[in-house]
Amino acid sequence: MKPTIERVPSPIPPGEYFLLGDEASADGAVAAGCNFFAGYPITPASELMVRVVHRMKEFGGTFIQMEDEIGSISAMIGAAWAGARAMTATSGPGLSLMLEGIGYAAMTETPLVVVDIQRAGPSTGQATRPGSGDVFQVQFGSHSDYEIIALAPWSVQEIFDHTILAFNLSEAYRVPAFVMADESVGHLREKLTVPETVERWHRPARPGAPPFDTDDADGVPPMPAFGQGERLLVTGSTHDARGLRKTQDSEVHRRLVERLVGKIRRAADKITRWETYNTEDAELLFVAYGFSARAALDVVMELRRRGVRAGLFRPVTVWPFPERALIEAAAGAKDIVVPEMNWGQMTREVERVLHRPVVALPQVDGEGMRPETIWQGIREIDVVSREGT
Amino acid sequence: MSRELYPNLRLEVFPTPFCAGCGHGILLGAMVRAVNEAGLDWDRILFVSGIGCAAWIPSPHFAADTLHTTHGRPIAFGTGALLANPELKVVVISGDGDLAAIGGNHLIHAARRNLPLTVVCANNHVYGMTGGQVAPTTPIGDCTQTSPWGAEEPPFDLCRLVDGAGGGYVARHTVFQIWQLIRSLTRALKFDGFSFVEAVSPCPTHYGKLNEIPTLGDFHRRMRGLYIDRKRWDKLSESEREGKVPTGELISR
Known part of the structure; x- marks a missing residue:
């Protein structure tokens, strides 16, 4: 159940x-x-x-x-x-x-x-x-x-x-x-x-079920609690399905780590969330998250007014990263721009997913992301010639 | 091992991994007896331990809920469990390196809060699991892997530390003072407030071998001279107390 x-x-x-x-x-x-x-x-x-x-x-x-x-x-x-x-x-x-x-x-x-x-x-x-x-x-x-x-x-x-x-x-x-x-x-x-x-x-109650392994396809065992008579063994060392330490058993270790990673990676399509703004025909695609996405959206709206086909892809889950959705949104984009309040951290992730060069727009002055930072950053990209196209 | 302990142990994990002459097995038995003496329900007791040899006393040997945590943090983990479910009796069992060095801050703050948490420190004066390095409890002059010419820093007196931080119940015994140890553990478990029991435990393998105390018997003889019951201690002069350590129920308030 x-x-x-x-x-x-x-x-x-x-x-x-x-x-x-x-x-x-x-x-x-x-x-x-x-x-x-x-x-x-x-x-x-x-x-x-x-x-x-x-x-x-x-x-x-x-x-x-x-x-x-x-x-x-x-x-x-x-x-x-x-x-x-x-x-x-x-x-x-x-x-x-x-x-x-x-x-x-x-x-x-x-x-x-x-x-x-x-x-x-x-x-x-x-x-x-x-x-x-x-x-x-x-x-x-x-x-x-x-x-x-x-x-x-x-x-x-x-x-x-x-x-x-x-x-x-x-x-x-x-x-x-x-x-x-x-x-x-x-x-x-x-x-x-x-x-x-x-x-x-609501946490499932499955008395007696092993708390650290499952045959269920999602790889998520039920979570019991102390004081329920389960007499749990909880340890940060490598452990088997019941929680017994197995610090010399390579198969138990491999199986455990595979599940810890796999239960999220396999469910990534269910977990990931994102939003897109005018990405359907976007030639210039911004990828931004958190507060920076507000500045990016401001720029996108202004570019649209000027006739530039700009769009915004906003990862709502940063982890797992919405890989599939980004690939789709970026399919028609000539340029990808990532404004963020760090020295290009998500830029790396975007490059990894899209296998193509990405323009990083880092703003690391301890200020909230400003639209001007983005305007300045995209000067290099020939936005003007796309106006009205 | 006495059969009377069997119902409260996970027999399938025995024998213990403790070295020959290690005192932790004695503390293991004393703890089970004290829990039963105190009349606690094994379904409502949580044993929390950190990293090191002593952390393996409850996990996995005790047939109860056990939480084997990161190094130095069992008191903080136990504090959270106790606050989330005050019906749990939370008992921390860990070593001197875990509780007094890396976890020292959690120890003093738990004593200050005086929550009904029982902390049992198996003090063997050394880092055993990593091969025998100097601890903040190693007596001055004693040799370890990282103090090969003798420890130079003054050690903590853990009972005085917990007393100073506000802990309500403080006791110390060697594992050789077995009946007194069981009695103090029982009282600690029943105490309404923070209780701390230091169980001085021999480590012939990593501590004894470098300090000419190679066997359990040698530890027994040595500790009998060094660890003095409080009633006798009170009558000793300042000079007679030099190098000795008082044992017994030290604080109950």
Whole structure:
């Protein structure tokens, strides 16, 4: 019996709100049924944690401020295995510390949500300034092979929606899920509409079923909890279907890692989400995500007014990367341009997928992506001659 | 191994991987007896451990929920599990390197919070699983792979550390003081607040061999002279206490 996703009445009163992105994410978490939050203060994600403190009190969840981010992610994993829906919010430097736990969560197939309000790095960088340089960190930050899911919201509405979606995807596939907002979205204040009902995943109860392997085609075993008499063995070492350490068995290791990676890669077409704007006939295709996509859309609209066949492909899931959809959207494009608030991280991914040169438009000045950056960047491309064609 | 322990163990994973003369097997048995003495439900108890030899005491040997975590973090994992399900009895069992070096920050903050978490530190004064490197508990002058001419840094007194951080219950015994150890573990498990038991455990393989304590018997003789019951300790003069360590129930508040 596979679990189902249900629509439940939103615990946050439906209606219109005017909120910060950070605050909307906190409300989205509550709407998703989050009942455990462990965190550590960090700019620009602190507003999220502060709102969660009040929301947990209001809705009966648990909040704890841990001694550091390693403690936060560790407490979340313990809580998730005790039956909770756990979340934290952080930014690059905190995420760097959490990677140990991210790897452990991937290895033990622990569902949890990390909201990463990205700021300008590397290192402490510019704490109050936006960046989007955690593209690779969320997917490849911890050692060795594993898969995660990462969503990149571009609005206050979407950070609310994505926080709910991150919980449901994380539960459905038993992987850590990230909401990769940038500071520009986290500190953006705009309208949020909370719907009457929200989707919520219910953990399947299959007493006695092995928690770390399955013959089911999706490769996702059911998630039990401590205290249910299952007498679970949970370990970050290589383990068999029951969780027993098998640190010398090459077949068990191969099978486990293949499943950890395979359960996401095989389901990529089901998980990936993207949006396209005027891509059907686009000769000039922008690929942008998060806040940068807002600037890119502005440029696309202006180019269209001038008669240039421009379009925007916006990855909504950064991981898994929407490969097939991008290939389709880029089929007729002469030029591909990737504006982003880092030194060309997604540009690499776009090049890898499309096997062709891509124009990178990095803006790493600690400012939100400006349309002018994109206008300047595309001067090299002969846009003018395409006007009116 | 006594048959009375069988119902609470995963017998299929025995024998233990512990070396000849290792004290961790004694602590393993003491822990099972203490859980039963305290009358705890094995379906409602969670054992959390980190990385190192001592982390293998509960995982996979105990027939209960076990969580074998990353290095140094079992207290943080246990804190989350306890808060998410306060009906669980959460017991951390790990080594001195795990709890006092890489995990030291989690230890002091857990003691400060005084949540009803029981932490048992199997202290063998050395990193055993990695071959015998110096630990923050290695006595000055003792030799290890990374202090071949004798440890130069002063060690932690873990019980005083937890006391200072605010832990409600603190006890220390060697694994040779078996009945006292079981009694303190039982009280720790029943204590309403943060409880800490340091179980001093011999490591002949990696610690003893470099310090002329090659066998369990040699450890027994040596520890009997060094680890002094608190009642006797209280009567010793300052000079008589030099180099010795008090054992027993040290804090209960």
